[in-house]
Amino acid sequence: MSQKKKNKIYRQPLPNRFVHWGVAISIIMLIITGIGQMPVYGRYLIVQPLGTKWLTSYEITLLVHYFFAATLLFFTTYHIVYHVMKKEFDIWPKKGDVKGSYLIIKAMILGQKEPPSEKYLPEQRIAYLYFVISIGLVIVTGVIKVIKNIMGVQPTNGILFWGAQLHNLATVMVILGVVMHLAAFIVKENRKLLPGMFTGYVDEEYVKERHSLWYKELKKRYEKQS
Amino acid sequence: MSEKISRRTFLKRSTVAGATAGMLLATKTPGYAQTDKSDENTLIGSLIDLTKCDGCAAYDTPLCVTACRQKNEHRFPQPQKPIKDYWPQKKHEDWSNEKDRTDRLTPYNWTYVEKVQVNWNGKTKDVAIPRRCMHCLDAPCQKLCPFGVIEKTKHGAVKIDENFCMGGAKCRAVCPWDIPQRQAGVGLYMKLVPELAGGGVMYKCDMCADLLEEGKSPACETACPRGAIEFGPYEQIRKKAYERAKEIDGFIYGDVENSGTLTLYVSDVPFDKIDEAIEAKKKAENDTRFGRPHMKPEIENMLETTHGYMLATLIAPIAGAAAAGITAYKVLSGQKKKEGEKQHESKEEK
Missing domain, CATH: 3.30.70.20 (Alpha-Beta Plaits)
Structure with missing residues (x-):
């Protein structure tokens, strides 16, 4: 526990928060501008709210889309390289996570005590995998789309068709993922995680109770250090 | 007439596009990165x-x-x-x-x-x-x-x-x-x-x-x-x-x-x-x-304006990897330094 604060545990170091919010802003802007690449705003936004006229321009939304595609690539690459170098794989799914998620959700519904968890809950690790797949697909198809737009590059009809279809599919997957991610905070127990993504700290009591395996590990590490 | 300029622009564009796309994709998916030039015959x-x-x-x-x-x-x-x-x-x-x-x-x-x-x-x-x-x-x-x-x-x-x-x-x-x-x-x-x-x-x-x-x-x-x-x-x-x-x-x-x-x-x-x-x-x-x-x-052509952004998109992962590398290196070397100091202190105590 390198960062100390009374009754608090340092859960999300600065690089994690940097990546989380960077990816979040990039994805929100990519969704907004990506929808702008579909014939949507011009048709459905009958009343144009102040400052949103640019959304109806395919050219402007494409340029803004490119900008946030670049930021998304920056943050995702940063995330991968940083955690691989530090050998931190706490959020990577483990065997038994599906069953573990079921047990936690069941315990929450029935008001029972949850099984002990590590730094991340099994359902958080599964959600992470879901984001890896959907964001990965959106990035791969997005890069193909960027390349096909280069002047002089003529993609095959198949690449063009499947690039567009899979990019659209991946976008829907990402939107669903974001909705599920936010919906997780409807559950009261999960709300205690929220400060972690703002200040980095969560309540020690919360960690002790819900992430007891991680708490034990932290304690052991702390004792070793001191 | 714009014959010379047009031709030069066309070839230059095809070469740059071909090289970039080829570098990125053609090695894995031959045929994707065709340029206008390669299509000229058909x-x-x-x-x-x-x-x-x-x-x-x-x-x-x-x-x-x-x-x-x-x-x-x-x-x-x-x-x-x-x-x-x-x-x-x-x-x-x-x-x-x-x-x-x-x-x-x-x-x-x-x-x-x-x-x-x-x-x-x-x-x-x-x-x-x-x-x-x-x-x-x-x-x-x-x-x-x-x-x-x-x-x-x-x-x-x-x-x-x-x-x-x-x-x-x-x-x-x-x-x-x-x-x-x-x-x-x-x-x-x-x-x-x-x-x-x-x-x-x-x-x-x-x-x-x-x-x-x-x-x-x-x-x-x-x-x-x-x-x-x-x-x-x-x-x-x-x-x-x-x-x-x-x-x-x-x-x-x-x-x-x-x-x-x-x-x-x-x-x-x-x-x-x-x-x-x-x-x-x-x-x-x-x-x-x-x-x-x-x-x-x-x-x-409205796609002309996207060139600079395309470059940014391709550079972004390199920048992300570099930034992550520097941050991770600093954190890891900081940890090692701390551990070293601790070991040194414990030796002195002994």
Whole structure:
């Protein structure tokens, strides 16, 4: 526990928060501008709210889309390289996570005590995998789309068709993922995680109770250090 | 004439694009990163000589228009009526009651001849301009269709898949000439949720792709009695266009416009004058609907503006990896330093 604060545990170091919010802003802007690449705003936004006229321009939304595609690539690459170098794989799914998620959700519904968890809950690790797949697909198809737009590059009809279809599919997957991610905070127990993504700290009591395996590990590490 | 500049730009662009795309993709997916240059052998271009076209003055309808309509009649839309509005808008695009119109582009008329009078060199000249899809080398409509349902044939013809088009009309919005025309009440969207999404199907000239596939000439060329429309291998057509322009001390349209198209017009009057005449005629007729394209010279391809952003997109992962590498290194070396100090302290205590 390198960062100390009374009754608090340092859960999300600065690089994690940097990546989380960077990816979040990039994805929100990519969704907004990506929808702008579909014939949507011009048709459905009958009343144009102040400052949103640019959304109806395919050219402007494409340029803004490119900008946030670049930021998304920056943050995702940063995330991968940083955690691989530090050998931190706490959020990577483990065997038994599906069953573990079921047990936690069941315990929450029935008001029972949850099984002990590590730094991340099994359902958080599964959600992470879901984001890896959907964001990965959106990035791969997005890069193909960027390349096909280069002047002089003529993609095959198949690449063009499947690039567009899979990019659209991946976008829907990402939107669903974001909705599920936010919906997780409807559950009261999960709300205690929220400060972690703002200040980095969560309540020690919360960690002790819900992430007891991680708490034990932290304690052991702390004792070793001191 | 812009022969040298155009050619240089074309080759430069093809080389840069080919190298970049090749570097990124071609090693894994051969055939993806084809450049315009590699396509040159199969591309079919067309030359429309405005000094020859008289708009078939002796006929009610120009023969190229009639031939095109007859050839494509079986593909014309048959909308289900009553046609609903594009909710929440209170409008829809319906040309089914104007099927016989031949004076503009509609879903039922994929080519037409614009007739204008142009003042040039102190004389007034009648000019007849057959208009249809230009079949761009870098077609924004094809590249930016959100569903990827616009194809390019091996001959370079840009072809909308009528079975999968949702009629969002983005292709028209990104086309500098607003060529594709929409008919509501037909197509895939009618099988989904027509009340809420979709707008019909977009229609336009496909260069008679089926005839080209069979080695035959497109209908408009075959029907033209004055030899004003000529199709052929792109490079030959291009060469011929420049020779003809030199011969008549004239002008070319379509070679640099929208970064190059397969359709090259040759005229003995400048195209900005023709464009002025078209716009004046439309204004006089109070015609604001789609289907009578302008002829503004040297218009840019909207994909040109994305080049810098493309570079940024490719650099971003490198920057991300570098930033992560530096941060992780600093954190790890900081940890090691701390551990070292601790070990040192504990040794001293002993």
